[in-house]
Amino acid sequence: AQSVTQLGSHVSVSEGALVLLRCNYSSSVPPYLFWYVQYPNQGLQLLLKYTTGATLVKGINGFEAEFKKSETSFHLTKPSAHMSDAAEYFCAVAPRGFKTIFGAGTRLFVKA
């Protein structure tokens, strides 16, 4: 069975600090991996995705994530947090078929 675990339901950083949101997955087949962001009162939008090839993936708004097969991880990072990054972030895995499995989400707070 596939699953996604996001460590920390809430993460708080200061503006300008490194953002690190952790995601571990389990999958019986090579997965496609995604990070989505949800701003208040909105739907989810794709930040970045890993399918095949280069394991370091760059996304929108300066975010990037690295697929580490040996660690079954796909952590999301951003070198310098901005106030506008405050949102909820979801890691997701799609092994095959239509069933994208989402993590429970991590809410990011950015302090001035």
Place this chain on the structure above:
Amino acid sequence: ETGVTQTPRHLVMGMTNKKSLKCEQHLGHNAMYWYKQSAKKPLELMFVYSLEERVENNSVPSRFSPECPNSSHLFLHLHTLQPEDSALYLCASSQAETRQGLAGELFFGEGSRLTVL
């Protein structure tokens, strides 16, 4: 209009009412989804339609009834709901390679916030 549009954005209904949520996608995708987002719970996949055929139904109570008349439109018909059904209902679409193929990136609407009194 572009992307995925959901109406209404907010809905309040009593337990005996019948209402419908509507979703429309303008992306030319061939798969559409309903997700339920409740506080402090992971997103729950409710229904999947590919090429207008329902390919997944995740043990959703019969008080939720989906309808997909064409590849651009998706409805969720609601009747005799319970207060615990209050949630944000998200519609999404994607381009699937085959009927059972990999969904890839999901494009979400802004959601319909449902409150059941």
